[in-house]
Amino acid sequence: MDDTRKHIEVCFTPGEYEYFKDEYEIVVVIDVLRATSAICSAFNNGVSALIPVPTIEEAREYQAKGYLVGAERKGQIVDGFDFGNSPYSYMKEELKGQEVVLSTTNGTKAINIAKDADTVVIGALSNLDALCAWLIEQNKNVLCLCSGWQDKFNLEDTICAGAIMEQLIATGNYTSDEDSSIAAKYLYLSAKDNYMGYLKSSSHRRRLKNLNLNEDIKYCLTPNQTDVIPILKNGKLVKI
Known part of the structure; x- marks a missing residue:
């Protein structure tokens, strides 16, 4: 085996991150x-920075300081906040050039858990190809951390991780060892020709459909709508 190859692996949930951290x-x-689809949408729309916070309490503190704050729990906007985590919420003209705060059920929790990683x-899916091209350029060990649903496995994040993995491994410069990574790859290969159909019965898609969020689902499952890559710098997400 060529020992100079970098590793790309998949972690299914934030709860399993402990087993992977510090290696990537x-x-x-x-x-x-x-x-993460909403975050990419925000930067594509010209938001200058986005502050991810794990708790509603922190979100309220920022709101009290005058920030525009999005907060979502269990798929719905939390009462008293400006918006939730619909990608369409971040396409508004008034957000351009603004620093926005976001707290969500799963995504901002995962960002918080990973915050001490080098990068x-x-x-x-919306920034898939641009992200993969950037990762390949970096030539470093990569961990795809799926946010899951309340620390449980979910299909859509795993499929996206599998898509990233597939592109990196295709270069010949990456390898992977973990069963989670192999599973992610094969789920992606099964789903890639029809994400909407494949994920029709996934738990979170059903949850969102019940909240009449079909347009959000379509947007989030449509690859390569933007080439923005948000990166965490000093507690804030900014555009690379």
Whole structure:
């Protein structure tokens, strides 16, 4: 085996991050439905920075300081906040050039858990190819951290991780050992021709559909709508 190859692996949930941390220079946080898709949408729309916070209490503190704050729990906007984590919320003209705060059920929790890694970037299907091209350029060990749903496995994040993995491994410069990574790859290969159909019965898609968020689902499951790559710097996400 060529020992000079870098590793790319997949961690299914934030709860399993302990087993992987400190081995990877780059952590890609993925929350396809919908936090990381919304974050990419925000930067594509010209938001200057986004502050991810894990708790509603912190979100309220920022709101009291005058920040525009998005807060979502269990798929719904938390009462009293400006918006939730719909990608469409971040396409508004008034957000351009603004520093925005976001707290979500899963995605911002995963970002917080990974914050001490050398480099933390945001991954989604919406920025898939741009992100993969950037990762390949870095030539470092990569961990795809799936946000899951309340620390449980979910399909859409795992499929996105598998898509990232597939592109990196195809270069011949990366390898992977973990069963989680192999599973992610094969889930992606099964789903890649029809994400919407494959994920029709996934738990979170059903959850969002019940909240009449079908347009969000379509947006989040459509690859390569943007080339922005958000990166965590000093507690804030900014555009690379």
